[in-house]
Amino acid sequence: MEWSILEQYGPALLRGFGVTVLCWILGTIFGMALGLMIALIQRYGPRWLGWIIQAYIEVIRGTPFLVQLFVLYYGGPLIGLRLDALPAGLLGLTIYGSPYFAEIFRSGFRAVPHGQIEAARAIGMAEPTIVRRVLLPLGLVSSLPALVNFSIILTKETVILSIITVPELMYQVSRMSTETFRYLEANLVLALFFWALVETISRVGRRLETRITKHLIERT
Amino acid sequence: MFSIPVFLQSFEPLFWAARYTLLISGLGIALGLVIGTLVCAARLSPYAPLRGFAAIWVSFLRGVPLLVQLLVFYYTLPVIGIDVPAIFAAVVTVGICASAYISEIWRGAIAALPRGQAEAAVAIGMTPRDTWTRVILPQAFTMSLPALVNELILLVKASSLVSVVGILELTRASQAQAATTFRPLEVYLAAACIYLAINLCLAALGRYLEHRTAV
Numbered sequence: 001m002e003w004s005i006l007e008q009y010g011p012a013l014l015r016g017f018g019v020t021v022l023c024w025i026l027g028t029i030f031g032m033a034l035g036l037m038i039a040l041i042q043r044y045g046p047r048w049l050g051w052i053i054q055a056y057i058e059v060i061r062g063t064p065f066l067v068q069l070f071v072l073y074y075g076g077p078l079i080g081l082r083l084d085a086l087p088a089g090l091l092g093l094t095i096y097g098s099p100y101f102a103e104i105f106r107s108g109f110r111a112v113p114h115g116q117i118e119a120a121r122a123i124g125m126a127e128p129t130i131v132r133r134v135l136l137p138l139g140l141v142s143s144l145p146a147l148v149n150f151s152i153i154l155t156k157e158t159v160i161l162s163i164i165t166v167p168e169l170m171y172q173v174s175r176m177s178t179e180t181f182r183y184l185e186a187n188l189v190l191a192l193f194f195w196a197l198v199e200t201i202s203r204v205g206r207r208l209e210t211r212i213t214k215h216l217i218e219r220t
Numbered sequence: 221m222f223s224i225p226v227f228l229q230s231f232e233p234l235f236w237a238a239r240y241t242l243l244i245s246g247l248g249i250a251l252g253l254v255i256g257t258l259v260c261a262a263r264l265s266p267y268a269p270l271r272g273f274a275a276i277w278v279s280f281l282r283g284v285p286l287l288v289q290l291l292v293f294y295y296t297l298p299v300i301g302i303d304v305p306a307i308f309a310a311v312v313t314v315g316i317c318a319s320a321y322i323s324e325i326w327r328g329a330i331a332a333l334p335r336g337q338a339e340a341a342v343a344i345g346m347t348p349r350d351t352w353t354r355v356i357l358p359q360a361f362t363m364s365l366p367a368l369v370n371e372l373i374l375l376v377k378a379s380s381l382v383s384v385v386g387i388l389e390l391t392r393a394s395q396a397q398a399a400t401t402f403r404p405l406e407v408y409l410a411a412a413c414i415y416l417a418i419n420l421c422l423a424a425l426g427r428y429l430e431h432r433t434a435v
Contacts, residue, residue: 163287
């Protein structure tokens with residue numbers, strides 16, 4: 001690979017990387033927030049709402065992310081939802097991630113020992129306080145490994161946003177390769193880059209996990 | 221506005237293309253099973269270089285987005301002088317990517333078998349080969365069936381990405397359809413319905429297998 005290409009396309013690639021990281025972070029945060037809301041509604045909301053949410057979860061998990069993006073980005077304007085590529089991509093990532101996050105939180109909440117919640121009730125805590133001080137802290141710690149895992153999966157999903165022209169890393173790399181005809185090198189470098197990125201994130205994630213769940217390991 | 225007749229009309233041409241989606245994911249999982257078994261065997265082998273190779277294989281394929289793998293593979297083949305149809309490249313990429321996940325499924329299933337099983341086989345004088353083919357592998361296979369169906373569901377969804385290299389499967393066909401009719405909402409929703417129908421059937425199959433194989 002000629003280095004002059006990098007000099008020419010370097011800034012665009014860096015910008016693309018910035019957009020990738022932005023999409024990943026915001027997509028993870030929004031997806032987690034929506035997922036948490038869904039999990040709480042499923043636990044405390046009325047039953048009919050729970051059914052609607054269950055249908056939502058099945059539909060989002062049963063369809064490819066790419067098709068969801070097409071519905072949102074190309075189909076949206078027909079019902080008055082006109083979004084630029086980047087907001088559409090972020091909304092798509094949020095919607096795509098939310099059911100997975102919701103399921104993670106749901107099983108995290110189930111892992112909270114029932115005695116803890118009964119004890120909180122017995123000492124007269126109000127239900128919202130129980131959620132805030134007992135259910136959430138305990139549930140979040142036990143769902144942490146799965147959360148880290150899924151947010152790593154989301155890094156890989158961000159490249160699909162390039163198909164609806166979100167100017168993230170993959171998009172910039174494709175543009176560079178069509179202009180310079182260096183498809184193989186460009187994509188190979190991109191692959192190695194993602195490999196390094198995902199490996200780094202998962203290592204950091206594991207460190208974080210062991211640190212936060214340290215109190216759960218019995219001292220011998 | 222959303223038009224129901226247009227929505228219903230979009231199904232017919234898409235059904236035809238959905239066969240390619242099924243074909244690609246079906247062949248992909250078959251290839252993934254073959255390569256995945258080999259990778260898992262390498263991962264469990266006593267030779268360190270083989271183990272290292274398998275570990276890198278799994279880590280690379282799980283760390284790189286499928287879309288990038290697809291493009292790398294698609295552009296590599298002509299460079300090394302292999303001229304194959306795009307659909308072949310797509311199936312091979314999907315299969316190779318699946319092999320990483322499948323080898324991990326196998327490894328997990330084998331590790332989850334109680335040690336006593338293998339020990340008992342040795343105790344009654346079975347050869348190592350018999351221990352593997354008659355005790356460990358059959359049980360590991362039954363145990364991993366639900367996970368394999370799950371992987372197949374993931375592949376059906378992942379196969380939408382091969383539309384990028386120009387294969388006329390469900391997603392590509394709906395793109396073409398949306399471009400000619402100017403009704404992207406109806407067409408893409410129809411495509412989503414077909415994907416959903418396929419995956420709900422597979423999920424039901426997975427639950428059935430889980431139920432059947434539960435001890």
